[in-house]
Amino acid sequence: ALVDRCRGFEDVRVEFSGDGIMKLTICRPWKRNAFRPKTLRELEQAFLFIRDDPNTRVVIMTGEGTEAFCSGGDQSIRGDGGYVGEDGVPRLEVLDLHILMRRLPKPVIAMVAGYAIGGGHILHMVCDLTIAAENARFGQTGPKVGSFDGGYGSSYMSRIIGQKRAREFWFLCRQYNAEEAFQMGLVNKVVRLEELEAETVRWCREIMEKSPTAIACLKAALNADCDGQAGLSQLAGEATRLFYQSKEGQEGRDAFLERRKPDFAPYARF
Ligand code: 2NE
Numbered sequence: 001a002l003v004d005r006c007r008g009f010e011d012v013r014v015e016f017s018g019d020g021i022m023k024l025t026i027c028r029p030w031k032r033n034a035f036r037p038k039t040l041r042e043l044e045q046a047f048l049f050i051r052d053d054p055n056t057r058v059v060i061m062t063g064e065g066t067e068a069f070c071s072g073g074d075q076s077i078r079g080d081g082g083y084v085g086e087d088g089v090p091r092l093e094v095l096d097l098h099i100l101m102r103r104l105p106k107p108v109i110a111m112v113a114g115y116a117i118g119g120g121h122i123l124h125m126v127c128d129l130t131i132a133a134e135n136a137r138f139g140q141t142g143p144k145v146g147s148f149d150g151g152y153g154s155s156y157m158s159r160i161i162g163q164k165r166a167r168e169f170w171f172l173c174r175q176y177n178a179e180e181a182f183q184m185g186l187v188n189k190v191v192r193l194e195e196l197e198a199e200t201v202r203w204c205r206e207i208m209e210k211s212p213t214a215i216a217c218l219k220a221a222l223n224a225d226c227d228g229q230a231g232l233s234q235l236a237g238e239a240t241r242l243f244y245q246s247k248e249g250q251e252g253r254d255a256f257l258e259r260r261k262p263d264f265a266p267y268a269r270f
Helices: 037-052 094-103 119-126 152-161 163-172 178-184 193-208 212-224 228-244 247-257
Strands: 012-016 021-026 058-063 068-070 108-112 115-117 129-133 137-139 175-177 189-191
Touching: 012 037, 021 037, 021 193, 037 094, 058 068, 058 119, 058 193, 068 108, 068 119, 094 119, 094 228, 108 119, 108 193, 115 119, 119 137, 119 152, 129 178, 129 193, 137 178, 152 163, 175 178, 178 189, 189 193, 212 228, 228 247
Parallel strands: 021 058, 058 108, 068 115, 108 129, 115 137, 129 189
Antiparallel strands: 012 021, 137 175
């Protein structure tokens, strides 16, 4: 049903494995899968659907073909104040997508073949895990093309690879191969290109054997370490969700609806 709701998408292909894996593919290979506002809107829509979809346990994010995962913002539609879509409004909407991906209570795995560059490099970093093919190349280009991401692109990068390396990434705008990225801790595993999808699916299936609630709480806890009040709110939201499922939480709701005093006595803390 979720795949049907995404059928009209132009830039993103949405596919379901049948057993819990949702795959999102950016389909603009002639631009090395650079994103435009429409691409981001479709990804956001898909993530909103996925959040509520009990059948989806893990998400794979990837790019069409073997040349690129994603090359960041489409420079040909970059206006003077951001990336300009059909409505003519310049935006930096990818920052909203980062938040949605962080907030998703399910793991997102980047499956990277070819270039993950600029905003495309940030997208793979924002994913929870990254599986890379041997031909993958990683890097930032912002200071070369008059751009930068001081949000997750900088601060979260420094949490992953350390301050010195993050400064090197941004100040020099070099490219790094898959093995170098693995050594820096940017990538979880490097495999031969022909093995990429099978290996990524193996990781998904291994995750899906685990407790979804434990995974969601761990993702929120790991986010909370970096995300300030927003991270605490996500982690606390998971606690509230669990509390709502308890007899103690339900007693408060029921007492209000039944216009009586709540009886919390049976729920004393141990
Ligand atoms: C990705 C890379 C390294 C690939 O190089 P190569 O040699 O394999 O391909 P080529 O020939 O450069 O690119 C193939 C076609 O894709 C287009 C190119 O213009 C070319 O088009 P044609 O000449 O065939 O017509 N293309 C590739 N990337 C594009 C892009 N981002 N926008 C529009 N068209 C693109 C090499 O192509 C490269 O370095 N690309 C640019 C990477 C980049 O600078 N991205 C933007 C960073 S800024 C950003 O993403 C951002 C941010 O910093 C903050 C907020 C939001 C976004």
